[in-house]
Structure formats: structure tokens, C-alpha cells
Amino acid sequence: MRASIFVVCGFLGAAFTASGCTTNPVDALSTISITPPARDVSADDLAQGKSQFRDGNYGLAEKHFRQAVELRPDSAEAWMGLAACYDELGRFDFADRAYGQLLKIAGRRPRIVNNMGYSQLLRGDKAKARRLLMEAEQSLPGDKLVAANIALLNKS
DSSP states (O other): OHHHHHHHHHHHHHHHHHHHHTSOOOOHHHHHOOOOOSSOHHHHHHHHHHHHHHTTOHHHHHHHHHHHHHHOTTOHHHHHHHHHHHHHTTOHHHHHHHHHHHHHHHOSOHHHHHHHHHHHHHHTOHHHHHHHHHHHHHHSTTOHHHHHHHHHHHHO
């Protein structure tokens, strides 16, 4: 009697197993595919970098701008922010590298030249700062930011 119970259970188990194998296979690719993010993650870092920079948190701003350029190496705005952070942190070696990348991406634009002039002013190289700021002023006559940097140069 016990042997027949084991036989019946064995047949039932085999029947259940066999019926499970006859179903349609699942498309593994559709169950594991990852959808791309719906938003630009680098834009979040760029916004955070700007916010932290405005608040004077240059270390945090640098972190966010650096993450933004890692995600979007073609973002001139992120490179500009990163260079400005390095200037404020006194990391002029890194600032020079960031300005170099920025010039490759965006070209020699007046705003970039203005920031480079301010960088030289921070370093104490007044002659180089004056050349760069005068170049920026020629391209942006009457610009308040350029004028403010020139006024800082004249005070020092």
C-alpha cells in the first residue's frame, strides 16, 4: 500500500513537472532591460554646482561641476563653472586645465577670456590679467562684469 502511494505521488510530481515545461518560454531580454533615465542627470549636477557656487560653497560646487563634466564632457557651462571653482579654491593648476578644455569646446569667447583674466588677477599676475581683461572689454564694451574685474585690477 505504501509503495502504491509513492508511485502515485511520483506520477503526480512528474505530471506537474511535465506540464510546467510545456508553457511558452519567457523573453528574458524584456524582463531585464533597463530603460534610460528620462532626464539629463548632468543637468542636476550643473544646477547644484551653480547653486553651491552662488552660496560660496566652492568645494561642493566643484564636486557637482566635476560630475557634470564627467557625464557631459562637451558642456562648456560645466567646464566654466569648474574652472571658476578651482580659481576660488586656489587650485590654479586645475583651473588652467579646465580653461584649456573650455577653450577647445567653446573657443575664445569674451566671457571665458574675462574669467581667465580674473583668474590671473587672483594669482597676482596683473600684467596678464590686464591683457585678458582688455581683450574681453574690446569684445564686450560696457559689460558690467568685465568692468567690475577691471576695477578690481585697478584697485590692487
